[in-house]
Amino acid sequence: MCVRSRMGRRPCCSKEGLNRGAWSGFEDKILSDYIKNHGEGKWRDLPKRAGLKRCGKSCRLRWLNYLRPDIKRGNISHDEEDLIIKLHQLLGNRWSLIAGRLPGRTDNEIKNYWNTNLSKKLKSHQSNMERCIDKSKAKKAPKGDSVDAAAKVDDQFHPVIRTKAVRCTKVYLPLQQDDMMANHILEPTCNDSPSTLVPQGGDPSNFLIDFDMEDLVSSFEDDFFQLCVKDDQNRGNPVDGNVGGSSIWTDEAMQGDWRGSGIQEPNVASELRTLATFLDSEEEWQEK
DNA sequence: AACCCAGGCAACCGCCTGTAT
DNA sequence: GATACAGGCGGTTGCCTGGGT
Structure with a gap:
């Protein structure tokens, strides 16, 4: 257990010595193999266990937005666009809620598409x-x-x-x-x-x-x-x-x-x- | 061919909430 | 009730790419 130097949240990980930016294919493979074997969750510990030089949050994001097997890739269809518009009218910028109604689409993708x-x-x-x-x-x-x-x-x-x-x-x-x-x-x-x-x-x-x-x-x-x-x-x-x-x-x-x-x-x-x-x-x- | 620029998108950051202690 | 932590969310950033000159 680390000693907190000040009140408030500690960073999700020490940023030193970690990879940043775009993920390599090798990193993707390590992450998806690890999650296939051990399941999701425990994101903070995951990088250490999996042998990735990444922040836990970054791993979570990469998995949820890109590596998950049920991710639907490709253009947003007209129907999907219509649905996004209606849901946005109703919910505002609640991207995760909107994404929840669009199977295979992520909140990030919908947010980007909207913007x-x-x-x-x-x-x-x-x-x-x-x-x-x-x-x-x-x-x-x-x-x-x-x-x-x-x-x-x-x-x-x-x-x-x-x-x-x-x-x-x-x-x-x-x-x-x-x-x-x-x-x-x-x-x-x-x-x-x-x-x-x-x-x-x-x-x-x-x-x-x-x-x-x-x-x-x-x-x-x-x-x-x-x-x-x-x-x-x-x-x-x-x-x-x-x-x-x-x-x-x-x-x-x-x-x-x-x-x-x-x-x-x-x-x-x-x-x-x-x-x-x-x-x-x-x-x-x-x-x- | 080289440069510039705008758009798209993946990734990051900071904050919030829920839960455990 | 206070604190610590994990996970989730939305806003923002910055890199990459393609089109225009």
């Missing part, structure tokens, strides 16, 4: 949206409201479920009250667990929902996207075979002005209603 591809698309889409809202704001509001408008755009397009721990925490769904009424979010199905919907700050349009993130995520994929398909059909949208069939983030919609393009209006509120309906139907919400 290099999707965030750009999102940005250009958002700037289009901001332009639209600025235009309509300029007509209605006095000068000086543009910051407010931008903030509202942000709110509208990032109604993200924020969870730090697995078991939740309150979730904020900034839906309009009439949206909720129209979609039966306030219907008696919720009344059997009275704490599931709690008006926040006296504002009837803001609600906090308690639920178990694990339960949600574990059954999320199939149920949610089946609902998306159903929702699209109800809205008269053709289901194109993509996950969920939703076209809200198609390339065409990302570029140019989607109003007047004949493309279904990006309707995040509708997607959230779908989610809310999904949550409602789960009947697995738990009181804390």
